[in-house]
Amino acid sequence: MIKVTILMPVYNGSLYLQRSIGSVMAQTYADWQLVALDDGSTDDSLSVLKQLAAADKRIKIMTKTNDGKGNTARNIDIMSAEAEGDYIFYMSQDDYISADLLQHAVTRIEETGAEIVVPDMLLANADGSTEQAKGSFPPNGDYSILLTGIEAFALCIDFSIHGFALIHRRLMFANDCDTRYFDSDEYNTRVQYLRANKTAFCHGTFFYYQGNAEAMTKKFAPKQFQRLNTIVMLGKKAEQEHMPKEVMTRVRRWQMKVYLNVLILLFNNAGNMSRAEYKEAVKRFRQFEHGVRFSGYRRSILKGLNVYEKALTIIYFACGTCRHLHMLHNVYKHLKH
Structure with missing residues (x-):
């Protein structure tokens, strides 16, 4: 061979x-x-x-x-x-x-x-x-x-x-x-x-x-929202393997960072998506929001995030979603510019 x-x-x-x-x-x-x-x-x-x-x-x-x-x-x-x-x-x-x-x-x-x-x-x-x-x-x-x-x-x-x-x-x-x-x-x-x-x-x-x-990796495509599905799978795999606390912390922090990255992708490209594509993306966000539990990891997740990420994460912890913050994101982009 x-x-x-x-x-x-x-x-x-x-x-x-x-x-x-x-x-x-x-x-x-x-x-x-x-x-x-x-x-x-x-x-x-x-x-x-x-x-x-x-x-x-x-x-x-x-x-x-x-x-x-x-x-x-x-x-x-x-x-x-x-x-x-x-x-x-x-x-x-x-x-x-x-x-x-x-x-x-x-x-x-x-x-x-x-x-x-x-x-x-x-x-x-x-x-x-x-x-x-x-x-x-x-x-x-x-x-x-x-x-x-x-x-x-x-x-x-x-x-x-x-x-x-x-x-x-x-x-x-x-x-x-x-x-x-x-x-x-x-x-x-x-x-x-x-x-x-x-x-x-x-x-x-x-x-x-x-x-x-x-x-x-250089162009937007609706399939990129599938990252939410794979990151949920990764968390479930870690749970099934009974990973130590420090490993689970890394997994949970990465899950949140991916969620935020894909959320910004939604904010920046919603206007270029068809109604069906947008509905499919929202469906994937809901699957993530219903499938991932951050209790016990919230404080450690906030470490290492930038100010904007921390703000969105705190809102997520309070509301269970950040999908309705498109206007806030636009204000942030304007101020940053």
Whole structure:
């Protein structure tokens, strides 16, 4: 069996494929396979993929009809049919990796037996510059650290460790991976950290590209309100696993921060949504508001929030919702401007 499979969904990514797949082809570690799923591209992505596959037989191409959902978890599930590796690495069509990443990661697997190995991660800009982000490097810069499942789960809640890691296939392709929501992959990654025998860290850099103006994360879409569903699932998973108080505190604080971020998304885009889309968004807010209980965590949640977030959170604690504060938000934006 091949040691490593890289999964890459592709949609209108022809501008980036030579660099992203080229960075895989340049790896000093040779025992890899790349599965690229063309998701109904309307540019020449498929043609570029075929050219690259002709140059390197380790590249496997799959195709599907685009369903407009942009569901990464579902695409991972589809690509699993062709993935032969013991360990799986996911990257987007515009991301790229340093030539030594896979070698460092596989070496660390052999040294530790870890089911997840996390490389460094830098944000890459369109002008070629890079910058650090939260979770770019191991906790306290310690590459020797080995985390238990609960420790890794706690840190990945707020991306104190990032999710672009080499992950054992038993975790990546578990039968209960969720594929319902556009960001189910973020929920699945956190569960993978929880279930791993241990998480290790290695040198080698994953470059998370920020310069694609057409990327799904750069534009508003009503499906982004599905984040409320996945964050509710995450809280329920933590409850089911009887997480310690300090871990549950991190979960509850993150749930509130996501709620506030999605709330501002609603405020800023309500006028661009159809009536049906708005009703669906409100339905998701109600599911969150009925499904998450913050009692016992309120004081600790307020720590680390900015003044505006604290004000909204206090209102939420008092009223159980902040959905009716659109006018207040507009006043805040005006004063801030």
